Amino acid sequence: MPFDTLGLTPALAQAAAASGFAAPTAIQAAAIPAILQGRDLRGSAQTGSGKTAAFSLPLLQRLTAQPASSASRRLRALVLVPTRELAAQVGETLEDFARHLPQRLKIVVAVGGVSINPQMMRLRGGADIVVATPGRLLDLVEHNALALDAVSMLVLDEADRLFDLGFAEELQRILALLPARRQNLLFSATFPIAIQALADDMLHDPALVDVQGETGTRPDIVQRAIEVDASRRTQLLRQLLKENEGTWDRVLVFVATQHAAQTVAEKLYRNGIYAVPFHGDIAQGTRRDILSQFKQSRWDVVIATDLAARGLDIAQLPVVINYDLPRSPTDYIHRIGRTGRAGASGLAISFVSAATEAHFRLIEKRQGQRVPRERIAGFEPVEVAPLVVDTSGNGGIKGARPSKKDKLRAAAALAAASQRNDAEPND
Known part of the structure; x- marks a missing residue:
């Protein structure tokens, strides 16, 4: 047409x-x-x-x-x-x-x-x-x-x-x-x-x-989820970048905070990887230069906050990595959408720790897609999930708090359970 x-x-x-x-x-x-x-x-x-x-x-x-x-x-x-x-x-x-x-x-x-x-x-x-x-x-x-x-x-x-x-x-x-x-x-x-x-x-x-659900409209993005302890993510990131140096000409890495963007970029740069931070505290002119240079492959890696998650069109960007998971499933969609644009294929990798496994399962549920977990030799996780009881019903996901009716149902259920316990004879 x-x-x-x-x-x-x-x-x-x-x-x-x-x-x-x-x-x-x-x-x-x-x-x-x-x-x-x-x-x-x-x-x-x-x-x-x-x-x-x-x-x-x-x-x-x-x-x-x-x-x-x-x-x-x-x-x-x-x-x-x-x-x-x-x-x-x-x-x-x-x-x-x-x-x-x-x-x-x-x-x-x-x-x-x-x-x-x-x-x-x-x-x-x-x-x-x-x-x-x-x-x-x-x-x-x-x-x-x-x-x-x-x-x-x-x-x-x-x-x-x-x-x-x-x-x-x-x-x-x-x-x-x-x-x-x-x-x-x-x-x-x-x-x-x-x-x-x-x-x-x-x-x-x-x-x-x-047109989200129409055949042929979904971007060609392969999603991977790698299990790793939070303390070893930078080492794993460095290894992945070194192993794929010939095929990943540019990589966009998402982190949760401006401090993390600075810290991770500095560690990579000290190890011979041309990485640069990108966040809201960087002057506008500098941010514009970073994006322009990244599009020209003059930077290998940009470590960014969610400032870079929306709207940016970086042609033929091969890889997006979620060093930190986003706060919401919506942000996840926007993040991985920086790759696989305009008919090109792309790869989106997420680091998943024991503490963030439940959060990633909710992201999977919201996007209707299961992502198999992987382990990289030498980086097998040893951490266990913290024993925290989530009473919100949403896994801490932004924008999905329980409604007033949900809270009333929960209160009624607790009251019913208490009455049953009171009615049972003591041993």
């Missing part, structure tokens, strides 16, 4: 082909016609499935079909993303597609972590499209560098992250500044049930596109 059958202009169909899309992906084939019709949309698809192009191409076409009404550009399309890296990536994609258009569109990327002044200068004279993180967007509005009253298209990329507690207040402030009549487009690899309810509140008669 060629792109022009979806309703795209020849220029944008050519732009898609020039970006490496031989044919529309499942999410693109389903979403582009609905967006061109002006419908609201909630789109869900695996990472690496072409979601950015699925909203960028029709967004550009709708803007060019309705030229700005005055010489001074008023912002007509707003794309909100949760991270600076994703903002830069989406901005680059829009610029690449827009180069094929007969008329010039002004696209501005606005993120925190850098001086606001250059972004304010860039916004002089207005913009057609702004790609922004929520906090910096509000800063620009407060500085009168930007007005949102003419926005006709709103895109939330990685929408589930934007709706969670970390961004919820900022998102509500932004929505209050937007016109009531607008087209809303929500995209993410995951839409937990609680997030779906919040998302649907802002959508009007939306097209619901979910």
